[in-house]
Amino acid sequence: MEEINYKDYGVTSISGRYITYDHIDEFLNSLPVTFKTEVVGRSVRGEAIKSVVFGNGPKRILMWSQMHGNESTTTKAVLDLFNFMNQDSMEASKIWNACTIKIIPILNPDGxxxxxxxxxxxxxxxxxxQNLSxxxxxxxxxxxDDFTPDFCFxxxxxxxxxxxxTTHKPATVSFLAPAFDEDRNNSPSRKLSMQLIAAMNSKLQEEIPGQVGRYD
Structure with a gap:
């Protein structure tokens, strides 16, 4: 596996906690045509909600950030991901050829x-x-429904x-595989999610040992 240096692809032009489409549109518009950006809907106040699709592999992955409008850390992370996937690297090529990824950078633009x-x-x-209100x-x-993903984040x-x-180490990343009922039974999809989390945790422990949390 090639060495990956965050400094090579981290987006430094967008920072801070307050992130709206005003802050990221210029970056999204600068992506090459292999990243397909489109408006997928509108918010309560009529603001555009956008998605970005890239990759041509069989595994379909859907992600969305800022479902809570004041939680922008992962929005900046997906911009870093776009930058990484736009680079000529072996690891990026593997992901590009294995996956088709669709990301909504800000689901709640009004928030x-x-x-x-x-x-x-x-x-x-x-x-x-459930209510879809x-x-x-x-x-x-x-x-x-339209994208029919294999995995959602x-x-x-x-x-x-x-x-x-009970450690003194920060939970830099935390995972949750939600149950489908109050008894917290394991459905086939939840079992698959747990297996995926276990695989991600194994790799993350190499980079941030002891800093991966799990929600109950």
């Missing part, structure tokens, strides 16, 4: 502008998957006060 968890109707979109939730559901921030278990 991003207000720097709040909720949307403009004061609804937590992360609690609206909000336009942003309906956008995500339609994208999911719901990307969130985490407060810096959390450590891993």
């Amino acid at each position: 991003a502008r207000d720097f709040t968890r909720i949307n403009a109707n004061e609804i937590d979109l992360n609690r609206d998957a 909000q336009p942003e939730s309906k956008v995500l559901k339609k994208v999911y 719901n990307l969130h921030d985490q407060r810096t006060i959390f450590n891993v278990g």
Whole structure:
């Protein structure tokens, strides 16, 4: 495996916690045509919700960030990912040929502008998957139905006060494979998610040992 240096692809022009489409549109527009950017819907206030698709592999992966408008860390992370995938490297080529990845950088643009968890109707979109009462939730559901992903990543921030278990190490990354019922039974999809998390954790431990958390 080739050595990957974050400094080679990290996006330094976009920083801070307050991130809206105003901050990232120029970057998205600068991506080559192999990254397909499109408007997939509108927010409560009518702001465009965009997606970026890249890769030509059989494994289909859907990600979305800033479902909570004030959680922008992963939005900056996906911009780094775009930059990495736009480089001529063996690892990027492997991902490009193995996967087709669709990412919504900011699902809740109104919440991003207000720097709040909720949307403009004061609804937590992360609690609206069943009701689909909000336009942003309906956008995500339609994208999911149209794209038919094999895996989904719901990307969130985490407060810096959390450590891993009883250790003094920060939970730099945390994972959750949600159960489908209150008894927390394992469905086939949850088992697959757990296997994927185990594989990611194994690699992450090489880079940030002891700094990977797990939500109950």
